[in-house]
Amino acid sequence: MADLGQRPVSRRTLLKGGAAVAALGGASAFLAACSGSTATTAPSAAASAAPSAAAPSAAASAAASAAAPSAAGSITFGSNYSDPVPQKAFADTMAAFTTKTGIQCTINTVEHNKFQDTINAYLQATPDDCFTWFAGYRMRFFAAQGLATDISDVWQTIGANFSDAFKTASTGDDGKQYFVPLYNYPWVVIYRKSFWQEKGYQVPKTISDFTTLGDQMKKDGLIPLAFADKDGWPAMGTFDILNMRLNGYDFHIGLMAGKEKWTDPKVVAVFQEWAKLLPYFDPQPLGLTWQEAAQKLINKQAGMYFLGTFAGQQASDQATHDDLDFFPWPLHGTQYDSEMAIDAPIDGFMVSAKAKNVDGAKAAMEFLGSPDAPNIYLKSDPNDVAANKNADTSGYNAFQKSSATIIAGANKIAQFLDRDTRPDFAGANGMQQFLQSFLKNPTQDLNKFLSGIQGFYDSLPPQ
Amino acid sequence: MSSSSVPYAPPAAAGGASPSTGRKRRKRFSLLTRRDKLTLGLMVGIPAFIHIFLIWMPTLGSIVLSFTSWNGIGGLDKIKFIGFKNYENLFSNYPPFWPAFENNLIWLGAFLLIATPLGMLMAVILDQNLKGTRIYQSVLYMPVVLSLAIVGFIAQLMYSPNMGFINNFLVAVTGDPRWTASGTAIDWLGTPGLNFAMVLIAAGWRHVGYIMVLYLAGLKSVDNTLREAAAIDGANARQTFFRVVFPVLAPINVVVLVVTIIESLRAFDIVYIINKGLNGLGLLSVLITNNILGEASLIGFGSAMAVILLLISIGPIIFYLYRTMGKEAE
Numbered sequence: 001m002a003d004l005g006q007r008p009v010s011r012r013t014l015l016k017g018g019a020a021v022a023a024l025g026g027a028s029a030f031l032a033a034c035s036g037s038t039a040t041t042a043p044s045a046a047a048s049a050a051p052s053a054a055a056p057s058a059a060a061s062a063a064a065s066a067a068a069p070s071a072a073g074s075i076t077f078g079s080n081y082s083d084p085v086p087q088k089a090f091a092d093t094m095a096a097f098t099t100k101t102g103i104q105c106t107i108n109t110v111e112h113n114k115f116q117d118t119i120n121a122y123l124q125a126t127p128d129d130c131f132t133w134f135a136g137y138r139m140r141f142f143a144a145q146g147l148a149t150d151i152s153d154v155w156q157t158i159g160a161n162f163s164d165a166f167k168t169a170s171t172g173d174d175g176k177q178y179f180v181p182l183y184n185y186p187w188v189v190i191y192r193k194s195f196w197q198e199k200g201y202q203v204p205k206t207i208s209d210f211t212t213l214g215d216q217m218k219k220d221g222l223i224p225l226a227f228a229d230k231d232g233w234p235a236m237g238t239f240d241i242l243n244m245r246l247n248g249y250d251f252h253i254g255l256m257a258g259k260e261k262w263t264d265p266k267v268v269a270v271f272q273e274w275a276k277l278l279p280y281f282d283p284q285p286l287g288l289t290w291q292e293a294a295q296k297l298i299n300k301q302a303g304m305y306f307l308g309t310f311a312g313q314q315a316s317d318q319a320t321h322d323d324l325d326f327f328p329w330p331l332h333g334t335q336y337d338s339e340m341a342i343d344a345p346i347d348g349f350m351v352s353a354k355a356k357n358v359d360g361a362k363a364a365m366e367f368l369g370s371p372d373a374p375n376i377y378l379k380s381d382p383n384d385v386a387a388n389k390n391a392d393t394s395g396y397n398a399f400q401k402s403s404a405t406i407i408a409g410a411n412k413i414a415q416f417l418d419r420d421t422r423p424d425f426a427g428a429n430g431m432q433q434f435l436q437s438f439l440k441n442p443t444q445d446l447n448k449f450l451s452g453i454q455g456f457y458d459s460l461p462p463q
Numbered sequence: 464m465s466s467s468s469v470p471y472a473p474p475a476a477a478g479g480a481s482p483s484t485g486r487k488r489r490k491r492f493s494l495l496t497r498r499d500k501l502t503l504g505l506m507v508g509i510p511a512f513i514h515i516f517l518i519w520m521p522t523l524g525s526i527v528l529s530f531t532s533w534n535g536i537g538g539l540d541k542i543k544f545i546g547f548k549n550y551e552n553l554f555s556n557y558p559p560f561w562p563a564f565e566n567n568l569i570w571l572g573a574f575l576l577i578a579t580p581l582g583m584l585m586a587v588i589l590d591q592n593l594k595g596t597r598i599y600q601s602v603l604y605m606p607v608v609l610s611l612a613i614v615g616f617i618a619q620l621m622y623s624p625n626m627g628f629i630n631n632f633l634v635a636v637t638g639d640p641r642w643t644a645s646g647t648a649i650d651w652l653g654t655p656g657l658n659f660a661m662v663l664i665a666a667g668w669r670h671v672g673y674i675m676v677l678y679l680a681g682l683k684s685v686d687n688t689l690r691e692a693a694a695i696d697g698a699n700a701r702q703t704f705f706r707v708v709f710p711v712l713a714p715i716n717v718v719v720l721v722v723t724i725i726e727s728l729r730a731f732d733i734v735y736i737i738n739k740g741l742n743g744l745g746l747l748s749v750l751i752t753n754n755i756l757g758e759a760s761l762i763g764f765g766s767a768m769a770v771i772l773l774l775i776s777i778g779p780i781i782f783y784l785y786r787t788m789g790k791e792a793e
Contacts (some may be wrong), residue, residue, distance in 0.1 A: 117757040120535050138758070145536050221597065223645050232741050285654025286742050287624045293604040301645070342499070346602075423758035424534075428739040429750065433559055436742045440655060441533055459556035460761070461532040461543075 051282035059283025074104035075360040077350075078128035080115035089380030090132075097367045103360045124149040126258040127352040129361040135169040135346035136415035137256065137422065139179045142350070143172035149351040150176045156360050158369030161388045165413050169346055180369045181348040182377060185309045186253035186406050187237045187416075188326035188342070189225075195300050195323075203327045207277075210330040214280035217303040226302035227282040229439060235285070236417035238306060239435060240343050241329045243270045248336035249412035262454040268446050273332070275442040279447050286436060308345070309403055312383060322398065328406050341412035345419055346387060424460055464728065519772075528766035535760040542763075549767035553581040560768070563745035566659060567775070570746070573725040578667040580722045582674025589675070591680040604676055606669040615736030618665040622651035657744030659781045662744060666733055670726060674719055681715035682708070717786050724767065728772070 081090045087109055094105045108128055115122075115132075122461035123131075123142060142148050155177040159167065162181065170179035191201075199220060203212040214224035224325060229235040243252045247266045254260040255267065282293065282302065294314035295303040305311060306329065331337040350369050351361040367373060374386035382397055385404045393404060407413065418426035425431060434453050438444070494533040529549055532544045537584055553560050570692055589596050606614065621628045627644050629651065639649040652658045685708055693703040709716070731748040734740050740749030752789070754765030 037711050058565070093586060119758060124536060147536070230738050230742075232739065284624055284648065284650040284653055287622070287650040287658075292623065292626060296645070424754075424761050427757060427759045428741055429557075429559065429753045429761070432739075433741050433745075437558075440742070455556045459552040460533070461545075461763075 046209060050094040064381050073357050073360050075107045075130060075357050075364055076108060078131035078425050079107050079109045079113045080132050081110055082111045085381050089377045092380055093373050096372060097364055103363055123352055124315040125254045129263060129352055129357050130349055130351050131357040134351045134419050135179055135181060135348060136419035138419050140172050143314055147353050148178045149355055149358060150313055151178060151351055151362060151365050152176045154365045157366055160367060161371060161390050163389055166387050179344045179350050181363045182368060183384035183387055184346040185384045186342050186344040186403055187308050188328055188406060190297060190305045190307060190324055190326040191303060191313055192323050193325045204330045207330045207332045211419060223282050223302040224280040224304060226293040226296045226305040227285040228288035228290045229285045230289050231285055232428055232436060233418060235288050235435040235439060240414060240417050241272055244341040244414065245332045246270055246273060246334055247415065249339050249341045252414060258457060262450045267450055269437045271438060271446050278442050285439060310383060313400060320436055326357060326402060339412045340410045342410045343416050344407050344413045345416045360368060366410055425457055505631050525766045525769045528763050529770045531763040533762045535762050549764045553767050559745045559750055563747050563750050566745055567747050573663050574670055574723050574727045579674050579719060580672040582671040583678050585675040586678035587680055589679060603672045607672040610665060611732040612736050613731040614665050614669055619737060622661055624648040624650045652737060659743055662733060671781060677719055678715060681712045685711055721783050728776050
């Protein structure tokens with residue numbers, strides 16, 4: 001009985017303990033729920049949890065501020081430059097900004113794809129003062145949603161550094177500027193110089209040269225054009241260039257903006273042309289990543305590869321990288337040949353609408369729009385070319401020089417399909433799977449295929 | 464443990480003994496003090512709050528959002544009600560929907576009819592005290608400790624057409640370079656249909672081990688005298704298993720069934736890692752993610768799909784509750 005007498009007491013303590021545990025559990029679950037919802041705004045949260053990313057620049061800026069005469073506050077910068085090379089290049093750039101202005105800059109780096117996936121929530125919650133972003137529809141969209149700060153006044157100062165094409169690419173639907181470009185890179189046909197010399201191949205100027213060369217490469221046991229579309233987006237580059245060659249830049253932009261219809265016979269012609277050229281493409285693109293396709297070019301299994309110049313990152317050593325050269329997509333003999341249009345996506349910077357230190361952020365934009373910024377940035381990341389026309393190009397390597405020449409020779413510059421149209425249409429739920437369905441079955445009824453695309457576009461909510 | 468309670472039913476005996484001692488005490492503590500009430504209130508209230516807040520609110524929220532159009536930007540006042548339009552678009556203007564719906568059912572079928580029976584078979588074989596049974600168990604169980612995302616990475620390394628293990632292995636064995644050459648290689652992940660089968664194999668590899676462990680634990684708890692009795696009655700091995708062991712393991716069977724259904728319906732990571740559910744690998748869970756997350760932010764449209772997935776999930780949930788609640792009512 002003694003232990004019976006004990007039991008109520010123990011039961012009671014048990015109850016109390018249970019309540020405490022329940023309360024604790026509840027509280028932590030509640031906290032978890034709250035942090036769960038902020039976790040979707042990951043850029044700032046994740047970045048502040050990874051101070052190492054910001055540390056180098058913080059240290060640099062701390063050192064710099066000692067030398068700087070007057071410190072005008074500090075800013076924070078949300079960055080998607082998460083690969084080591086661009087990350088260091090950007091840290092160097094912002095350290096120079098701190099040296100020049102005395103404004104401290106903390107960089108919060110987030111993995112590239114994750115930054116993009118969480119951008120909506122990030123900009124609405126507690127974004128950094130400035131953030132890295134892309135020109136084109138993606139920039140105009142956030143400007144139109146009121147999530148970006150108008151920096152037209154900064155453009156009064158930096159405007160002289162940019163051509164009209166870049167100013168247009170930085171302008172929102174309301175005619176104000178919201179974006180400062182840093183660099184861009186062209187989508188081109190890449191090949192190995194030494195390999196082509198050995199085989200006696202010549203750069204094709206027209207599409208018939210291209211197919212003749214392709215036939216020769218096939219005879220030599222090569223895949224004429226490496227191609228990969230497992231991830232859904234690389235095929236967009238091919239669609240863009242064929243559409244711009246056949247129908248011109250204006251039609252392309254109109255199509256992206258929804259002003260032209262996908263059921264237009266002009267679009268049918270693009271897919272017909274593509275189907276005709278497909279025998280020269282790698283026959284099995286849907287199981288390959290662009291990295292694997294680039295390896296085929298580098299390993300001399302494929303003769304050419306149409307991709308952004310970032311394909312060069314796959315060259316494991318400097319000699320191989322130097323052996324890569326490229327040329328613009330061949331001409332199709334249409335009235336739009338003289339446009340020499342290309343996709344040359346622009347990366348740059350914006351100021352968030354919720355910026356705490358707007359003056360500091362604008363000072364940063366002014367610096368990033370000056371020739372100094374690309375000069376410092378491209379020293380550490382020589383895969384791209386400066387958007388700024390007053391930037392120092394004397395240090396360019398052959399790869400950059402070719403890029404700059406091709407971009408300069410293009411009269412019309414598009415961004416890229418998924419940067420020029422609405423993201424809910426371009427993504428994995430839309431164009432990515434439509435293009436894959438075409439590649440799976442290029443001989444399908446194109447009118448039915450294209451009315452499917454138009455039907456999906458029309459089903460999206462008005463913006 | 465619970466399985467052994469079925470033939471002997473000890474909990475009933477234990478439960479019968481306690482009320483007599485409890486009644487005495489109930490007199491002494493018939494009135495709950497204020498503190499007791501508070502404690503009890505907290506104990507019931509907090510879980511109830513959590514349950515409502517974390518389960519019912521999001522569920523009802525999804526259902527409400529599925530009738531709206533919202534891009535996730537701006538306040539709740541930006542949400543526009545558009546009736547059944549999301550559902551109409553889902554069924555008529557969104558080509559990936561039906562293939563994904565089908566894939567979910569195929570996944571469920573493949574797990575129910577192939578992977579789960581295979582896991583059970585492995586468990587039965589390993590229960591025979593084979594030599595080295597521990598090693599076999601470890602080998603089969605190993606993939607279970609990997610997340611499906613990791614299994615997805617491994618699958619890509621195996622299946623890549625030109626650089627993957629399988630095709631290069633075929634070259635090494637046959638000496639024929641066409642196995643990895645573009646155009647003649649088998650494109651395991653790029654061929655619609657085949658790629659889904661290969662994903663099911665990778666996911667099944669993990670699922671078999673999971674079921675094996677669950678079932679093996681159940682088999683170990685079966686009283687050996689039952690088998691001996693069956694043997695004396697002249698039952699062969701198959702009859703012993705299907706007529707005696709399998710029915711005794713009814714509670715485990717339900718767990719295995721429920722686990723299989725849950726695993727099939729929540730399938731997501733492996734496909735998302737491989738190619739975000741493109742090219743014939745679509746699943747409802749991936750489509751929901753593609754629409755709601757990222758820049759797309761078709762929150763109403765994604766919610767409509769989530770509601771469809773909820774409707775599919777409700778069947779097994781009701782079945783499970785019916786089984787467990789029904790048991791308790793007995």
